[in-house]
Amino acid sequence: MSYFLVLGAGMIGVSTALELQSRGHVVTLVDRRAPGQETSFGNAGVIQAEAAEPYALPRDLPTLLKYALGRSNDVTWSVSGVLRMAPALWSYFRHSAPARHRRIAQVYTQLTRCATEDHAPLIMAAGADNLIIREGMTLVYRDVRALDAAAREAERMRQSYGVSSRVLDTGALKAEEPALTGEPAGAIHMLQSWSCSDPGGLTAAYAELFRQRGGRIVEADALTLSREGSSWNVYGPDGGVSGEQVVVALGPWSPELLRRFGIRISMIYKRGYHAHYHAPRALRRPMLDTDCGIVAASMRGGLRLSSGAALVDLGAVPLPRQLGYGATKIGELFETGPRIDEPQWTGTRPCMPDMLPVVGPAPGLSNMWLNFGHGHHGFTLGPTSARVLADAISGDSNDLIASLALSDR
Ligand SMILES: Cc1cc2nc3c(=O)[nH]c(=O)nc-3n(C[C@H](O)[C@H](O)[C@H](O)COP(=O)(O)OP(=O)(O)OC[C@H]3O[C@@H](n4cnc5c(N)ncnc54)[C@H](O)[C@@H]3O)c2cc1C
Known part of the structure; x- marks a missing residue:
């Protein structure tokens, strides 16, 4: 002791x-x-047991150019943030090489696959089961070709790590998520995740x-x-x-x-923002709109939209434009309702290279x-x-x- x-x-x-x-x-x-x-x-509340591979830094030139030119809503950056993090980002780039990333994923998957099992006794003992939804999460695609590629990727994840998922076409997705009014091509439903209505x-x-x-x-x-x-x-x-x-x-x-x-x-500081909305209809499970990198999840405080990564200094002034753009895009899929008036939340994902x-x-x-x-x-x-x-x-x-x-x- x-x-x-x-x-x-x-x-x-x-x-x-x-x-x-x-x-x-x-x-x-x-x-x-x-x-x-x-x-x-302030996170998206997903207990992401199927996240067998950590997020690598894309290494292909078109994606890097898209990030550099600010044409992606998934990742934004500030000059001072990137300069300060340059050595860490370079190391992140090197660790994201396919062979290294595969070795890292062999460790990562051993952590994430135990996540729901390890949370379960604490959720019970804490009397917090009312906060947990065991419905997985969906990755929504607007484009059929992107959905097909995602389905192939999901099959690779099944074969490599035993990650289970299913493909939903437009009709199946809308049947399971009646709040959807748009016409996305479909979704990959990741089955193993749990989510939390109040992280x-x-x-x-x-x-x-x-x-x-x-x-x-x-x-x-x-x-x-x-x-x-x-x-x-x-x-x-x-x-x-x-x-x-x-x-x-x-x-x-x-x-x-x-x-x-x-x-x-x-360390690489990947800032995220969230905001809550008075949505007229709740979502059954958290949904990543892959088009704009926003996760939408129905929570106790309203519909929460959480943004992707902004590479900025830890104390930088909030600039939630990813969130603003994402809210408009996601509004094409379903009615988010009016934004709840509250101070702008920011949080920082503490990422190692x-x-x-x-x-x-x-x-x-x-x-x-x-x-x-x-x-x-x-x-x-x-x-x-x-x-x-x-x-x-x-x-x-x-x-x-x-x-x-x-x-x-
Ligand atoms: C937008 C967004 C969405 C995310 N979505 C998910 C998700 O769906 N699923 C998931 O698994 N992860 C998600 N994450 C990541 C996840 O939120 C973080 O990895 C996690 O919260 C980190 O937890 P922590 O305990 O290390 O840090 P924190 O929760 O930040 O805790 C650190 C603590 O240290 C305290 N502290 C700091 N300085 C001092 C000091 N000087 N003295 C005393 N105390 C101090 C702080 O007050 C704080 O309570 C998301 C992150 C963001 C930003």
Whole structure:
């Protein structure tokens, strides 16, 4: 048994706190805000168990040119963002080479395929089953040729990783999604994903479960982290809190803290935006409009539209034009209704250039552990990643430990 501080109460930190607690440790969860208020709050809510391959950077010239010229709604960028991230983007480009990407996917699929199984007991214990929809998700195509290509790709994913899906033509799609009024060519229905109608609510429910099981949640600034003798300390409005071991689970803010301890992390910040709408009809399952890179999902707070990636600095001023364009495009498929008036939400996918999360010991610092960099799938991977980290801490065997530790990359 050991005394742990877990820094960061997003899906990754909360899941880590629960896992360490279940293994008999005394855990204090630290955040500057209430649990689940940042990236884990505003995502598209998909527990994407079928995401066997992480998103590679396209390497073909036409797609790269489309991105460079701002002709894609999936990815946008700012000059300062791209310049600051240039080394990380170059590394991302190299890791996206087909042979390397295939090797990375062999690791990634072992994480994502456990996602729903690992969330399930927490969902039950947290009494959060009312937030979960077990209907998969659809990838909608407007063009028949694109749908055919996607069907071939889905078959490849089935053969390579056992990912199950089915092809829906226009009629079948509209029969299953009566809200659709447009005439898309059809969709690929990915069958294994679950989705959540309130991602921040699920993270908060897990945090409440942790508290009910005896865990402590404390408001403090992780950037005050210091070491005195054998104890790690952080400070907040109510004073200091300490532990023998510390886990850094600060999502996109992790590099900032680690720089203070001499660890340089090269991260790609992929910002996303969301907005809610008073849609007259709910969607049965989340839907990716592949034409504009927007995910539409019916949530507790209304129909949520979430945007693709903007390569901008972490604190850059919000410029939600991907969302605006996407909302217009998706309005061709179904009635979104009026936008709900609320402050513009932004969040940042914390992406590593080699597309794998960092899970394991901090190089050169005893009793510091890392769990961040889950990119597009941190909401999916919380409990699974926590299990791998807890195995690494306790010295249990787990084939994934070597692939995810920072020192081995
Ligand atoms: C638009 C969008 C859609 C997405 N859709 C999906 C999806 O459908 N499925 C999926 O799996 N993933 C999705 N993601 C990715 C997912 O949301 C992230 O990977 C995940 O939320 C990261 O979780 P985290 O716990 O690492 O980070 P966070 O949730 O950001 O948690 C980090 C925590 O650290 C705290 N913190 C930061 N600095 C300090 C400090 N100095 N002191 C104290 N606390 C601090 C923050 O307050 C925060 O609570 C999406 C992301 C975006 C942006």
